[in-house]
Structure formats: structure tokens, C-alpha cells
Amino acid sequence: MTSMADPSETQTPLTALPENAGVDAAVAAARRVIEALLHAGGNSAAEMVQVAERLDQISAHLAEHAPDREERLVDMWRGEGVTRHDPVTGPENAIAPPLHLAGLPDGSVRGTVTLGLAYQGPPGSVHGGVSALLLDHALGVANDWGPGPAGMTGTLTLRYHRVTPLFRELTVVARQVSFSGRKIKTTGEITVDGEVCVSADGLFIDAFIDRPR
């Protein structure tokens, strides 16, 4: 029991929430397949070829109803709001862990994520490039939430302070530090139990890529 306000009450979701029950459920199931394939050990080659056939039947079925690439790109970027397909937070992208980020009243963004075998670099540890992927994205979301413009990554510097563990809850935080002219400075870090594993400093440039149409 505590008399402090629950900080979750003042958080604003900034990444897509699972809302398309059908697609999001299929993508969540695809994540479990990715993880199960990495955990698999005792299956025979013949069984695995059967698994491949079953998976190919599923992608063939999906392809029957799929629009062509250009049409799909237009649809992906239609409307406002957050993306549903990016490789960090996207509920439609099985590569995404996914990381959910929320905006805090102090201007920072924050989320937690636990990473499994698919994100391994050194033994039992998160791949340094995966930490970079999470932080680059979090800094981008912090720019959307912060007072200044958003923009594209110009320079990103990552410092690795200690090994980032798999299978433990990681906290990802980021905030826009300053902006001047077209230049935006943003910072972030990944921590575990309050200790910094990886920190990032980004210089973003206020620029925009046209949406497909």
C-alpha cells in the first residue's frame, strides 16, 4: 500500500497497442514460432522439413489475399498516428519484441521489455546491435513526444557500460534534450535494476520523407 500516485496513470501510450485482434494475434504467434525454432534441438531434419512445408502453406495462404507492394506501402502509411509495422514496436511485425513506449509528463518516454533467444549476441546477453535498434527507435519516439521537431537520425553514438542480459526486464528511457534550427539532440538508455547497460546520444536532423501514395 502506498499513497503515491500510480505513475502509470499519467503515461500516454506512444506506440501502437494491439487493436487488430486478427493480425496482431497471428504476429504474436509468429513470434512464438521464431523463439521455438531457436529453442528446438531434438527434431529430426525430416520433421523440420515438414515444419517448413506447414509454414510455407501459411505464407501462400496469406499471399492470396495480399495487395501488391506499392499498394501495401501506401496503406501502411495512410492516416496519422504511430506505425503498426516497425521492427521495434510494431504489433504487425514479428521481428519486433515488441517494445511499448509511453510518454511521461516530464517529456521523457519509457517502456519495459524482456528479450529472448532471438535477440542474443554474446552468450546469454542482448546483441549490441539490438540495443542500438531499440535505442534508435526510442530516441525517435522521444522526439515525437518532446517539444521540438522530430526528424531523421543524423548521428547516433552508443556506449556499452555493461552486458545487457536476456530474460530479464529491461527499462528503455529516452528524452529530447534540446533543439536549435534543424538540429535536435536526444538521449536515452537501457537499464536493468537501475543500472545502465547501454546509453545513446543522438543528433537528429529535422527532415521528412514523403509518404508513399
Add this chain to the structure above:
Amino acid sequence: MTSMADPSETQTPLTALPENAGVDAAVAAARRVIEALLHAGGNSAAEMVQVAERLDQISAHLAEHAPDREERLVDMWRGEGVTRHDPVTGPENAIAPPLHLAGLPDGSVRGTVTLGLAYQGPPGSVHGGVSALLLDHALGVANDWGPGPAGMTGTLTLRYHRVTPLFRELTVVARQVSFSGRKIKTTGEITVDGEVCVSADGLFIDAFIDRPR
């Protein structure tokens, strides 16, 4: 027709080649499912829930034969040679595009890769964090191939020169520049048609994480 030597003749594969026909085929099929889910547009929610059920049947089947996590980690890191499970080059990891890298006689490493919708950041473009992931890994492989020690990433700086396109062949190169004491300097870049999209400078520290056993 040309009288120049084929550079591929002097390349040494440095990343895992598909050799476990069963697992690797299933993982390749899982990559097609990831991509098909991102391309899907016209499926009903009910159909997608059925897709989720079929995928869950597959992961349940795989889990029946899977060792527990600790045992699997020991097995993953048993023996020498390259990893088969990392999220950049691993033939057993459906998250990996995969990127195949080869060592050249001049001490550099090089590979090509074409990225699809799963790796999208800005519209039609590669996510900046995905470029960071590919480069961090390529720099690590360059350290394995180069004359100095390998080690862990200490600082990684990425510079984004131009947008990196999806659906086009990207070239990833990296090389160990120098080493002194425990510090190793390594550099790399992603190019398209000879133009630099992203460059990376890494400071690596000669350190080692014990393998699970």
C-alpha cells in the same frame, strides 16, 4: 567478359552457411511468414485467428522436442566457429535477414543483403536501428577476421549520410583499423550503388564472456 580475377574466388565465408537442411529450411520458411504477415491486407480477423492457431500448433510441436533453456544455451555455444543463431547472420534465427559476410585478403569483410518490409523505418527505407544492428555485427566479424583481438563493443558511432532503401541490394563492408592494448578500432559502412548510406566507427574492448556450461 573481363580478364580481372573474380573477387569471389578469394573470399572466405565468415558467417554460418545453411548446412542443417531441416532447421535452416524451417527458419527460411518462418522468414517468409513474417514478410507475408506484413504484406497481408485482405484477410479477415477470423482468418487471421486461424493463422494464429496454425502457427501455435507448430510452436507447440517444436516445444515438445526442445531442451530446456540452460541446456539449449550450452548447446548453442558448444564448439568453435561462427554462431548459427544470431539476429544478423544466423540461419537458425528468423529475425536475421540473413547477412552473409566473407573475409577478403586485404583484411576487410564484405557481404550483400536486400531488406524487405520487416526492416522498414521511414517509408520505403531501412530503419536506422536496423542499419546499426547490421553494422555492429559486421564490425564484430571484421574483428574476428582482422589481425588484432576481437572483443566487445565499447562505443559505436553511426553516421547517416542518406536514406538506405528497402528492396535494393546493399553492400556491407567492415575492417579492423588498429588495435593497441585492450582497445580495438573498427570501421564499416553500408552502401548502395557505391554511395555511402550509413558509416560506423567502433571502439571495441578486448574482453570475453564465458560460454554457458
